[in-house]
Amino acid sequence: MKHPFFTPRTLLLPILIPVAGFCAGFANGFFGTGGGILLIPILKRIHTRISSEDTSASGKNAYASALVCMIPLSLLSLTLYVTKGLLSFDGAGPSIWIPCILGAIPGGLIGAHLLDRIKPKTVDLLFTLLLLFSGYRMAFPS
Amino acid sequence: MFIFDLFVAFAVACLSGMGIGGGGLLVIWFILVRNIPPHAAQGLNLGFFIVSALCAYTHHRKKQRIPQSYLYTIIFSAAAGVFLGCNLAAQSNPAHAKQSFGWFLILCGTANLTRAVLQYVKNRRSRVIPKQV
Numbered sequence A: 001m002k003h004p005f006f007t008p009r010t011l012l013l014p015i016l017i018p019v020a021g022f023c024a025g026f027a028n029g030f031f032g033t034g035g036g037i038l039l040i041p042i043l044k045r046i047h048t049r050i051s052s053e054d055t056s057a058s059g060k061n062a063y064a065s066a067l068v069c070m071i072p073l074s075l076l077s078l079t080l081y082v083t084k085g086l087l088s089f090d091g092a093g094p095s096i097w098i099p100c101i102l103g104a105i106p107g108g109l110i111g112a113h114l115l116d117r118i119k120p121k122t123v124d125l126l127f128t129l130l131l132l133f134s135g136y137r138m139a140f141p142s
Numbered sequence B: 001m002f003i004f005d006l007f008v009a010f011a012v013a014c015l016s017g018m019g020i021g022g023g024g025l026l027v028i029w030f031i032l033v034r035n036i037p038p039h040a041a042q043g044l045n046l047g048f049f050i051v052s053a054l055c056a057y058t059h060h061r062k063k064q065r066i067p068q069s070y071l072y073t074i075i076f077s078a079a080a081g082v083f084l085g086c087n088l089a090a091q092s093n094p095a096h097a098k099q100s101f102g103w104f105l106i107l108c109g110t111a112n113l114t115r116a117v118l119q120y121v122k123n124r125r126s127r128v129i130p131k132q133v
Helices: A013-031 A035-050 A055-083 A094-117 A120-139 B002-018 B025-033 B038-062 B071-091 B095-128
Strands: none
Touching: A013 A035, A013 A055, A013 B071, A013 B095, A035 A055, A035 A120, A055 A094, A055 A120, A055 B002, A055 B038, A055 B071, A094 B002, A094 B038, A120 B002, A120 B095, B002 B025, B002 B038, B025 B038
């Protein structure tokens, strides 16, 4: 894949990329969630600018890239939250986390395969619905 | 209950593996159905995401969906953001800011949905009305 960084279409990218990363990280650290949600639309724009592929492939690549970016960030957030005492695992015994891990491994793999198979518009719609759902949960905490 | 937990975890992991994220669905399941304290539910959700995302990463990497050119820039700048955000969250109460952020997400979601519906209507119209020569 070719990445022509210094063309009129991509001139602002060296500024946009670190700013986008910082905002996503800040949201994740401050709110405990929302980093990936911010990152996906920005990465989609970046991908369509630097990629020579068709838009559907670059859109899917944006979802995959956001996922990969979120792994170290979630790990860092988890570590910082636990060390600062903002998060704990008290009350969550093996009867909870064993089925979670057993579901997470095949689910993650099948989800990644699904991204190849379903239409980009369906992925976008699912993302929008989850965006609204996350927003509702944050705006109306019960 | 084991089977239900497994099924919910699997369904949310599918969404996470696609890169869409679970939207905190698992946290709601833990709190409302399993009566787990919110802090523990959020911790479990983060740990769960890391496991499912690592599994999905193996596939995305094989399919060469992840360009390396800017990935590290994003990760390092985001790490700085996480440090600042965590420290600010520990010193202040982010409840009000979180609510505002929620409204921002609702606004973005509504804009996305409106755009998609308008696009759909436009496509249908162009299919129904024959082109005039």
